[in-house]
Amino acid sequence: MSATTAPSPSGAPGRSGLRKGWWLPYALLGPAVIFEILVHIIPMVTGIWMSFIKLTRIYLRNWGQAPVVGLGNYKTSLDFSSSIGQGILHSFLITCGFTIIVLALSWGFGMAAAVALQRPFPGRGLFRTVFLIPYALPIYAGIITWKFMFQRSTGAINHILVDQLHLLGDKPFWLIGGNAFWAIVIVAIWRTWPFAFLMLMAGLQSIPSDVYEASAVDGAKPFRQWRSITLPMLRPVNTVLILVMFLWTFNDFNTPFVLFGSTAQPPAGDLISFHIYDASFLTWNFGYGSAMSVLLLVFLLIVTSIYLLVINRRSQRA
Amino acid sequence: MRESAGIKVFRVVTIVVLTAFVIVPLYVMITSSLKPLGEVRNAFSWFPQHLTLTPYVDIWSTVPLAQYFANSVVVCVIATAISLVLAIFASYAVSRWRFKGRTVFTTTVLSTQMFPGVLFLLPLFLIFTNITTATHIPLIGTRLGLIITYLTFTLPFSIWMLAGYFDGIPRELDEAAMVDGNGPMGALWRVVLPAARPGIVAVAIYGFMTAWGEVLFASVLTTQQNQMTLAIGLQQYSTQTNVYWNQIMAASLVVSVPIVVMFLLLQRSFVAGLTAGAVK
Numbered sequence: 001m002s003a004t005t006a007p008s009p010s011g012a013p014g015r016s017g018l019r020k021g022w023w024l025p026y027a028l029l030g031p032a033v034i035f036e037i038l039v040h041i042i043p044m045v046t047g048i049w050m051s052f053i054k055l056t057r058i059y060l061r062n063w064g065q066a067p068v069v070g071l072g073n074y075k076t077s078l079d080f081s082s083s084i085g086q087g088i089l090h091s092f093l094i095t096c097g098f099t100i101i102v103l104a105l106s107w108g109f110g111m112a113a114a115v116a117l118q119r120p121f122p123g124r125g126l127f128r129t130v131f132l133i134p135y136a137l138p139i140y141a142g143i144i145t146w147k148f149m150f151q152r153s154t155g156a157i158n159h160i161l162v163d164q165l166h167l168l169g170d171k172p173f174w175l176i177g178g179n180a181f182w183a184i185v186i187v188a189i190w191r192t193w194p195f196a197f198l199m200l201m202a203g204l205q206s207i208p209s210d211v212y213e214a215s216a217v218d219g220a221k222p223f224r225q226w227r228s229i230t231l232p233m234l235r236p237v238n239t240v241l242i243l244v245m246f247l248w249t250f251n252d253f254n255t256p257f258v259l260f261g262s263t264a265q266p267p268a269g270d271l272i273s274f275h276i277y278d279a280s281f282l283t284w285n286f287g288y289g290s291a292m293s294v295l296l297l298v299f300l301l302i303v304t305s306i307y308l309l310v311i312n313r314r315s316q317r318a
Numbered sequence: 319m320r321e322s323a324g325i326k327v328f329r330v331v332t333i334v335v336l337t338a339f340v341i342v343p344l345y346v347m348i349t350s351s352l353k354p355l356g357e358v359r360n361a362f363s364w365f366p367q368h369l370t371l372t373p374y375v376d377i378w379s380t381v382p383l384a385q386y387f388a389n390s391v392v393v394c395v396i397a398t399a400i401s402l403v404l405a406i407f408a409s410y411a412v413s414r415w416r417f418k419g420r421t422v423f424t425t426t427v428l429s430t431q432m433f434p435g436v437l438f439l440l441p442l443f444l445i446f447t448n449i450t451t452a453t454h455i456p457l458i459g460t461r462l463g464l465i466i467t468y469l470t471f472t473l474p475f476s477i478w479m480l481a482g483y484f485d486g487i488p489r490e491l492d493e494a495a496m497v498d499g500n501g502p503m504g505a506l507w508r509v510v511l512p513a514a515r516p517g518i519v520a521v522a523i524y525g526f527m528t529a530w531g532e533v534l535f536a537s538v539l540t541t542q543q544n545q546m547t548l549a550i551g552l553q554q555y556s557t558q559t560n561v562y563w564n565q566i567m568a569a570s571l572v573v574s575v576p577i578v579v580m581f582l583l584l585q586r587s588f589v590a591g592l593t594a595g596a597v598k
Contacts, residue, residue, distance in 0.1 A: 112328075127333055130337060133578060148346065290440050297433060
């Protein structure tokens, strides 16, 4: 990386040292940096500090006086024999399962739809628009509708499954008990897959059609073409897409919050962001909440780093 | 080129299944919003027995929906506008100059996008509480506080996406403008911004949509009735004794229509801008 200040619009690279206008990029960046510090850096440093103090309700307004507990909040959070630690572990595992299922199916649906709409046909634009609606809808509007559909006696889901298809004998609860997990999975997929579709569709447009024609002349079957042309060409899109979807899904707060409400959450739908929120605002112990947030961040950083390392190594080898 | 039967079956099945998956909730939302309360309280039916428009009248009086609507518009427009202006300057700097600290800046911006919102929630709540106590500037429970917190997610994304878009605009355009006697700011104003219009539209839509649907910060930071946004206001239709499902569906539809229409009208720009930022 070159550390010289070479304003490229004026051309003439090279000559280091002070040039006329070297300060301009800093001036342009200044306002954004100030806001970044205000909304990101200061809260983050504060958050890390909060995780080391005993920040209960009495200290909220004079947090300078809250006693320092060192790693105490972390020890409590990670003590899996205590009820707090068990709650976190359970929530973490639920979130992992949730993320894997939602990620895999959203990507699969998005890919299937993008490939199905790859070639022009009458009505293609209409389906494209319809598929994007769940993504365009305000998050809570979509989730509230699903909440209505998941109602036990008045909802559409049980009406379809029990009254019309007779798949189940008794109307199950969807928002209470173990089924709550499947409720959040379905709602999250419904909201997430159109984004995968959008990105993959845009990626497909950049593949020239003569590549397919050439391979068809060679006798390649559609699935073979997908494996040997489409997938490799979509690699840059997929790298970003999978990472972004992973982070969104793992941090998902809206789905359980809107679906279950802020108090009556079933353990099966207790995603980690929701768990931290609940633990912080029900007990007003911000110390634990902050420690858990920091742990979550560390976990995400590790996963992301490993992911990027593997991707980079793979692409170097290829 | 001729297509095999296999690919035709695949296409039809995919489209039918996914269309049903997407459409059913939308259909339920629309039809339930046209039913009287008694009907949504009974077992679900696909077709309303008594069509009525009263839910669309009642939603405005059951809760102060117009107030929530106005609050959401104010918060989202201001947060989007601020982050857009900041992002235009910052992205231009990042895209056109190689300067000390550039990598630090871009890495910070990129990495803050992956941070969970809840990580910022507790410290911001604490900081706002203490600022409010000390200075009496009302940050807790108000739109002002909400606008500031919304920048935590609109700003980094705007910078990242717009920088990607600016990178795609050939430098020769800037240079041509500067040969004509413009400075770098003149080139930004006269050449880069007009060329980046789809990117700017995309950034604005994205910021607005995300802010419009934001629930986490709104649920903690808007405690006063008259400051609530739609995300929280819609939950007011469920009271202790009654859940007005028909009105909830009607209100959900009303708050969704403007944003969905805007998105669908501008989807071409959005896709172009999004992929320029992400697919590089």
